[in-house]
Amino acid sequence: MKVYSTSLVNIDATFQRIDRLTQLAKRRSVAVDLRRQQSLLSGSTSGSIEEEAKLPCIMLPPASSSRFYDRDGITDRIDSFLHPDSGETPFLSLVLHGIGGVGKSHVALRYAHLMAKA
Secondary structure, X not given: OHHHHHHHHHHHHHHHHHHHHHHHHHHHHHHHHHXXXXXXXXXXXXXXXXXXXXXXXXXXXXXXXXXXXXXXXXXXXXXXXXXXXXOOOXXXXXXXXOOOOOOHHHHHHHHHXXXXXX
């Protein structure tokens, strides 16, 4: 009977240690996340953040398709909208819309590729 009681006490103590370790691990995880967010907000970079995001971004050329026509008129219109002749440089956005399969993504990729060359 004494062995049983001692075993119960030891098991209970072990579970209490496991609970404390779990709480410490959770606190540490939260602290690491907070430090990461603070470094992002402050603009400073730590080793782990620097590894996650590196600039400059490398842009691969768009995949060519035999069924895609250059559509220079569309890319010219996009360029004239996003880069107006006026001296202003406002924040602008543009939406390409249409039914699926008409080439919206290819037009966007072509434009991005043209701008990367410029």
